[in-house]
Amino acid sequence: MTSRRAFVQGTGWAALAAFTGVPRMAAAAPRWAPYRDTISIDALSGSELFYLPEGDPGVPAALQALRDSGMTALMVAPAPQGQFWYTDAAFEKTKREMEAWKAVVARHPDVLTLIEDHADLERARRERKVGVIFTFQGTEPLGEDPDRIPMFRAMGLRVLQLTHNRRNLIGDGCMEPGNAGLSNLGHQVVERLNAEKVVIDLAHGSQRTIREAILASKAPVLIGHTGCRALVDVPRLVHDDELRLMADRGGVAGIIFWPYIREQGQQTSADVIRHIEHALKVCGEDHVGIGTDINLTPVDVTPDYVRENTEMLKGMIADGIFEQGRDPNLLLFVPDLNMANRFEVLAGLLSARGHSDARIAKILGGNFARVMGEVWGD
Template identity: 40%
Template sequence: MAGAALSGLGGLSPSLAAGGNYDFGDTLVINNLGGIGNPNLRLQPSDTPAGPVGSSYEHLDERALADLVASGTSAINVTLGHVAGPAEPFEYTVAEIAGWNRIIEQHADKLLKVLRAEDIIEARRSGRTGVIFGFQNTTMLGADTSRVAIFSGLGVRIIQLTYNDGNHVGAGSMVPENSGLTDFGREVVAALNDARVLVDLSHSGEQTCLDAIAASRGPICISHTGCRALSDLPRNKTDTELRALAERGGVAGIYFMPFLKADSFPDAQDVIRHIGHAINICGEDHVGIGTDGGTTAIDDMPAYHAAIDAEIVARRAAGISARGEKPGVVPFIPDLQGPGQFRQLADMMAAAGQPTRIIEKVLGQNFLRLQREIWGA
């Protein structure tokens, strides 16, 4: 699978280069949930040139694009559309799709819209990054499952059933009752299967997750999560959920987020621990990465801490925060950021004893296999 997928790219990279460092080479990197933007722009005045205020590409600039390419990211699932807030979900989401289409057209030398798995390989061959359109909620569907086909036709390839709170489909991770998938939710899962859209169960409550895995006719993903056995926080997945995912052929992406440690101050070694645990539970063919972040490093950490503290207050007031978000904690791993993060991760996995075969699978091959199965070659 790996050799065939990377034919024309030089094949798999050697396991270890001289000196013991992983030779990143032509390694395929698929970040199954991340962002394309310069987080430093949020610290600048509001009239800083960027995308429309409130959009998912608000802080996208040339530095962010250059860092993305330098990181070796072959494809990235970007969150667009309505997640929470007062905007009309359907209209806002359609506008976001149009906005991202324009961004990709304007930067065709660096970005390529992904509609099928082969587009990821083409992006890698041409030195670009494939952009996968994904949702982190289903509010834009309203009560109409036919909208799944509309969004699929517009190029959306991954749809997450819930955010942290509940919706018409099911319960998010912060819903105390841990209620499961609704009847409408089962209709949505069936519609996603019909449209060959990858079902994403990140942020879902445990029962909603298990119900959706059982209801889906094909494998699903958990694009960005951690392991509840290592950090007992609602945003992480239990071993039961992870096993069920793997048994149906799905893939779980481990994130670079504060939820990796219960006291919310994780470091890069915690990412390695969660990847290792997920491999032990799921098997080496069912673990990937979904960092939930970008590839541009923070220049002024104290100022960024202040900005994030204010955002956490706003998220709590809106009722969309998750346990583990707290002042003093940033939504990334401070010692695993910037365009070198995936090379660093590969080095650390090799140092932890993971063979090349598994490193290659986790960094991209496992998600490529799943995406090929759902979207077609």
């Protein structure tokens, strides 16, 4: 998650339809009756609440979106990402941000709760609160020191993504043409994460990094926000062989909401479902989840938002994150799932396609909860 988080607040369907030509079709989709009693986990999301000062006029809307979402837990990333953050200043910044975000959770105990073990997930579901699971999108805050892992775990870190898009000391990210695998230090970090009961996330990894980390880990891993490269051949998504290997060893892959899941044009809920259903065929229903990589609050698509979104997409295309020729006017989120209760709507769409309630519950969060329980314990 990057500066796009600053865009995410309110709702604006009229502007959205005018900008994208996508009608408000999912808003009228059938809801899934068991949703509010089901564990639902987004394996990468966020809320502008973590960036707003206390008393900001945007706070009530952010809190209302969290209430409306019906989510059990969001995985959120307070650490710097996407650059080589190896300095002492970055290390200290990460610690400060973690404490600041925990303070936000503590200020709103009627809405938010910190997730530290599997029992906390069940408690969040039962109490109708949104759980907060801390992750880092990259191991840069560790520097060269795996001994920082227990320190960060004591501060609340429960999931650690090994790489972001570029190469780091652990291994290659997906945008590195060399496709190098796990480094010697990377093997040490995987071993230490297993020992400290921190879930390993391989999203953004290169093909070799993903494969080698799956094989190195003694515990199931996540590929928390990705898609199926068999459907769209871009580096950010994962090949069937790695998805199958991950599943064979008990892991879970979450389907992302970004434009990667469609070759051209604006992605919709139909594309999300297409990737979910392909992953089900490859991995089985015990190994598929959702990781939107999108903030929870519905987006107000104002003219300013459109301008900023287009400039951001142009920058991503220039950086190679999206391929040349990709339309810079695309929205990063799924327009017909632009609502706080997007998981409930998506569940209704899956149900209408004949997926059983038990399978839908696994996809919405049951599978992630299983892995977290196996790694964290109760």
